[in-house]
Amino acid sequence: MISRRNLVAGIGAGVASAAAGRAMAQSFPFKPNQRYPDPAVEILDPSFAKYRLYSSTLEQVATGLRWAEGPAYFSDGGYLLFSDIPNNRIMKYSEKDGSLTVFRSPANFANGNTRDRQGRS
Numbered sequence: 001m002i003s004r005r006n007l008v009a010g011i012g013a014g015v016a017s018a019a020a021g022r023a024m025a026q027s028f029p030f031k032p033n034q035r036y037p038d039p040a041v042e043i044l045d046p047s048f049a050k051y052r053l054y055s056s057t058l059e060q061v062a063t064g065l066r067w068a069e070g071p072a073y074f075s076d077g078g079y080l081l082f083s084d085i086p087n088n089r090i091m092k093y094s095e096k097d098g099s100l101t102v103f104r105s106p107a108n109f110a111n112g113n114t115r116d117r118q119g120r121s
Contacts (some may be wrong), residue, residue, distance in 0.1 A: 062100045063095050070112030081113045
């Protein structure tokens with residue numbers, strides 16, 4: 001039998017949980033693609049179909065690059081470095097504000113990035 005006190009406590013816990021969920025949603029503005037599978041993912045060779053993750057989505061974060069590769073993620077700084085080889089530069093994408101800036105130019109046509117044991121790029 002449910003007492004009045006237990007019912008009120010349960011409702012209070014539900015309201016607190018919903019408020020916490022809304023606060024978390026506001027601090028993480030990521031909105032997943034509502035269409036599954038993502039139409040941006042196209043399988044050209046049927047033998048690769050087994051590697052498809054149907055719950056994954058693509059997000060374009062930059063344009064104007066000629067050949068981008070060699071990503072290195074820096075979780076402590078919240079950014080991603082990658083090379084734009086023909087344009088002779090290393091780009092920096094910030095996940096905090098979504099900005100894309102030139103990290104190093106000229107970059108000696110670098111075609112990859114990594115971190116050393118001290119965490120430097």
